[in-house]
Amino acid sequence: MTKKPEDTPLIRQYFEMKSKHPDAVLLFRVGDFYEAYGQDALTIVDILSIALTKKSNGAAGPIEMAGFPHHALDNFLPKLVRAGKRVAICDQLEDPKLTKKLVKRGITELVTPGVSTNEHILATKENNFLAGLHVEKNRAGVAFLDISTGEFYTAEGTVEFVDKLLGSFSPKELLYERGKRALIQERFHYTGARYEMDDWVYTDESATTRLLKHFQTNHLKGFGIQNMPLAIIASGSVLYYMDMTEHTQISHINTLSRLDETQYVRLDRYTIRSLELCETMNEGGKSLLSVIDRTQSAMGGRLLRRWLLFPLKQVEPIRERQDMTEFFFKQPLLSTAIRQILGGIGDLERIASKIAVGRVSPREMVYLKQSLKAVNDIRLACLEGKIDELEPGSVLSLDADDVGYMALQRLVERMQPCTDIRQRIHRVIVDNPPIALNRGEVIRAGVDSELDELRMLSSSGKEYLMAIQEREAQRTGISSLRISFNNVFGYYIEVRNAHKDKVPDEWIRKQTLVNAERFITQELKEYEEKILGAEEKIASLEARIYQELATDLCQYLSAIQANALLIAQLDCLLSFATTAVEHRYYRPIVQEGDALTIKAGRHPVIEKMLPPGEPYIANDIHLDSTQDQIIIITGPNMAG
DNA sequence: ACTAAAGGGGCTTACC
DNA sequence: GGTAAGCCACTTTAGT
Structure with a gap:
């Protein structure tokens, strides 16, 4: 009788962890190194181009091994995730000095394309959405969550509507019910990373319980989704996935917004792509976003992208944006001052998220303090015309009857001074702390x-x-x-x-x-x-x-997030004004009806792509539903 | 500018 | 029987 050769305790521990997430690459912390064994070793060697070696494994004979020091995780993890891998991180859970036996280990995080808080994986001016999808007959529910910013959206409607949402949000990962792969492939045009979950997750009861528990509320009426069973299931499935990937400290996800079908023009993925709104189809091209983006802050950049992909349908909100843009257009001094302050504001949304998940660095805390001060400076500049940044002590006189100014005031008044947070950070943390918190010089003298x-x-x-x-x-x-x-x-x-x-x-x-x-x-x-x-x-x-x-600081997250959103809006509006000045754009008159008249129109992207010195030939267009329903445009299709 | 060792766990091997 | 020394990925740092 031959006995199956036994693995050593360490290797046994590895495969025990591995069995919890068999479809993920397991990075196993051993001392200063993250190591992978067996098939996982071969996988990471391939992706990371590092050396393959072996680890002795008792009677079972040597096993393949590859690894890197823990401080190199930031370099290697993004490579694995970008290669489409799910990566389980296993850390040491006790102090090795306190035990003589094998140290206890456990999975602390499962990093997947749609769930990442690592700034080396994230793009600054882009959201990193995870999508949950649930289909029944011709209808579908969908939820989008960006754990790095805390944004959480949901919607329910026809398959066609939800497919368009998938196109606009372009999530990095899609969750759906096990066994529905064929159905989803057939009805939806999604091509990124995907993950299948057990069917019990996709029940009304399990999803509702999960949502109520997470938001600590008694009913879903507050989110306006009580009559949207498919949206509830999709949202619940996304929260379940947070649990599954060991993301349990997510208090920054504190609201669920319903995407309202009636507010926005629905763009499908082909339109988004062929109009080159965010990305170009050919090398060296420019997207519309890159031409008009003059936002200064990360959250402004992300919001502008969203505004572009979700064009407003109703006249009133469009006019309000226009009014504020025009106000900035007419106030170059104030605009310049605000633009300058905006440039010094950090990524409030992502800092807030890092506070929630417990991974905020000392330097980010100081950055938060400075950014919140800047928010308050902008508040004062807009409300009282104080532009100390530009000319210390000077005060602008702003026209209180200007509709744009009134709208701006309404927006800015909602910004919170957050003096409490700023004071707390200031009292405890030194002015120029190191990035990491290992060897001192972070806490101010006199605190303890x-x-x-x-x-x-x-x-x-x-x-x-x-x-x-x-x-x-x-x-x-x-x-x-x-x-x-x-x-x-x-x-x-x-x-x-x-x-x-x-x-x-x-x-x-x-x-x-x-x-x-x-x-x-x-x-x-x-x-x-x-x-x-x-x-x-x-x-x-x-x-x-x-x-x-x-x-x-966790108790202040929603105040920080509220400021982040308002700053993002302000940043976008100011960006519009800046672009308008730079490119000599005019304010279109928007009204109900179906006529479109453009006088001396210029295509924003083509104009920028012309060789220097070559003039752009502007042209007029008129379209309506009675007289001029069709026009034929010849030449390269560049009329926009 | 280049090279060698440390970093920290676990396991094996060598030695008392 | 136990203990001390060697090994091993990559990156940083100390020493030539």
Whole structure:
């Protein structure tokens, strides 16, 4: 009888984790490295072009292995995701020092094309939507979620309508019920990453429960979807997927917006593509978006793209946008000031999301503080005409009766000063913190007395080392004697070879370099212990205080998000005004009816693509539903 | 400018 | 029997 050769405990642990997500590549944290074994090793070697090696695996014989240090995850993870892989990240869950056995490990995140908070995977001015789809007969429900910004939308309607939404949102990943692959392939024109989930997820009850629990509410009326069973199921399936991919801290997803069929012109994917709204079909071309995008902020950029893909249908909201654009057009001083301030505003939406998922960096926190201050500056500039950024102390006189200004005021008044958040961050975090939170200098002095004491201890220890250096230099007569630090020996005394003979007997030689020798002494090691001990405590204390602040900020997420949306709108409107000035665009008169009249019209993209010096020949167009229903345009089809 | 070692777990091998 | 030393991906850093 032959016994099946046993894997070693580590490899067994790997395949245990692997069995939870068999369709994902598993990156397994072992010490400083993320490792993959067996088939996964072969896969990542192929995608990442790294070396294949092997790991001994007891009686079962060596197993394929590949890996990279944990700090390189940001480089490699996006490559795997872009190659269409689902990647399960498995981390160590306990301190290896506290156990003699194999360290406990667990999957902390499943990264997929549609679920990513990693900025190396995300495009700044583009959303990263995950879509959930549910079809029944001729109708379908759909939900779109961008976990990196917290935006969550849903809709229900004919298959044709939902297919158009898929075209406009262009999600990076599509979820649907297992077994419906053929049906979905036949009815929808989606080509990206897809994932099938169990049928029990697609029941009204399971979805409703999930939505109510997530939003902590008693009914779905507040979202206006109580009579949209397919939309409810689609939305619920998306939330289930968050759970499944270990994204459990998602309090930034705090509302579900119903996409209203009646408000927007529906564009299908062919129209979007052939009009080259966002992307061009040929090399070196320009999309309409790239020609008109003068937004300064990331969220403005994302909103402009959405405005372009969801053209308004109703006259009133169009006019309101036009009024505000015209106001900016007529106020170059204010516009310039605001544009400048906008340029200094960070990605509020994505910072808010990072706070929620617990991955905000110290530098992002300071950026948040500065950005919220900038929001308030814009508020004051628009409401009171204060343009300190441009000319300190000067105040513009704005026409209070201007319809555009009134609309702008209504928008800006909703911005929140967020003084609380700004003060909290300011009180706790230093002005120029490091990106990462590992070795100190993040928390401001005076925040915590224990921290201050430890810092004193550490710095006085260092001062004492300098005193030792001076004393020993005098005692031995070695003037070039230096005390310094490295990770191998800690603190040591370095002596140039020229003075080798003057070294006292009690010094312990540790290392010989080409033209110097390194020694330690009893005294040095004693102080080293004090200093390193203090530094270790400083690091853990700082981390604790930092986490407290980060958790505390979670209660303000919706205020930050509200500001982000208002800034995005303002940014888009200002971008329109900027483009209008630059390209000499005119404000079209929009009214009910079906006539279209263009006088001396120019195609925005073609005009930009002309070689320098070549004039654009503008042309007139008139179309309506009674007299001039058809016109024939000859030549290259570039009339727009 | 170039090279070698460290980084940290787990496993094997060598040695007492 | 236990313990110490060697190994291993990639990147960074220290040392030539």
